[in-house]
Amino acid sequence: MKIVVSWIRKRDLHILTVGILTYTSDQRFQVIRPEKSSNWTLQIKFPQLRDSGIYECQVNTEPKISLPFRLNVIESKAKILGSTDLHVKVGSSVTLTCSVNKGPHDLGSIFWYKENEILQEDHLHRMTIKNQWTDGLTSKLHISTVHLSDSGKYSCVPTMAIPADVNLHIINGEHPAAMQHGNTNSGVASFVPHLYPEFWPIIVWILNDHRHR
Template structure:
């Protein structure tokens, strides 16, 4: 403290001596009595020294505006340390980063290049009148936020349901504010009893240091992801750092669309299964006997990574030309680190279903469709074997002739009948006409047979 007082006294003495050493007429002696001439009432400042805010590393300029200066002189002084910087155009300080300039005798500037934190404080512009007059302004030096990597969490890996903290430290001036956000924009449930955010600030040398903490009481697999630690204050730009939180699953998540699938024999079948887990799980297919299925022959196993964090794997079991022995159950099995305690599986059952018939059937009876009250030729002539044979020929379904129009069918005895022919005004009428002709033919055959038997 004593040394500080001695230094201050020496500085004040230096200022007083420097301001007294001038020979301007306005400040000369009067009448040889050794009394300094008082300043005219018109000498003074037209405005104060404006406060300045400058980002560290940039340049600052302080301005002092006076009137009627005459032969009086301007001095710049750093008030908090009582350090004389300049008198008029002469630099007193050894700080090479400081200099003075003036546009005329009424406007004087103090320039400080590459501003440092130590330059923060009050600066006085003095006029060496008696009594001395001055104005002062404050130079604020601000520091953009800077994240301290050595005090910020790196990537973190933790078991599910365990406690964990994400830490982020940054310094700057004013004190930085720290917030956490998820890179995927998902909501962080802060304040739900499981997740809490806090911060603390302290002064370190001439800056402020803030440490933000995101605490998980029992981390869940849904908390896994990329987190951004963002530090900001009134000085742009804001800065951020990414911290990855990896949560080791207790067991994998295994999902299938259907656990029972209907299949046709002879077809190709694909069974899909989706597995989510961290670390990346080992996924395999097993048959109903627990035997592992690998690609080969009629079997093919395909695996695809859908997402990296957390890993999501889609696996497909493809069975070609499905055989009866293939119609059984299959199990999609996933494990973490080949640990039986971290294993989960889902079973899919294949069930055979009958393939629908694709053969065409002809429902219209084209050779005979008589009303119920009419005689059935087949029944009336049942005792005659030859007549029965003829009737049975006409009772058989007709066959489709390739190349004909749809609805055109061919019969070996009566040619073809086109049900779509415009000349057929009624399908039923045509059927009745054909039936009448058939009856006359049959009756003729019966009469001929009787005549032949009578002659025999």
């Protein structure tokens, strides 16, 4: 009897492959068997979350031989530390830190974009990019002296994960809302309170009244 190996998706009992033939309209599935090899490998291209589950390899022996495999598809996402909207004063520095958690596969690399333009280090080192591999993949985009033209959407784009975005607002002078000062870390904004002039007479009156008591 000729030995035939089949792959079954258990959640719906769909027969995916029989021998070298594929029985699904989903072209991401195929079986790989090198010539004169006894290995029958089920390949799923571009796996998605819905592909998670149990797949069973069956051999048409008597009695039938089967071996189940559990596939867990993990969706990796990039994360830029801090707020998604950062306000930075002209002339100060800013560091954007992007991280991707460690997964069961190669994490690839990270690229930075401003709008749709890829960013690279310049010869003056005003803009630097450093990638680091530890428990995960971390990339830091540092701008030493920000200009008004640096305003815009910055994207951290990993090769093996979903990208993340942050909006960088460059302020020419003081700003009453959130502002990030120079030499900050991880792109975390600090909040600066703004004292409006219309409240000054009230504060002065309270101080003078307190001194006369």
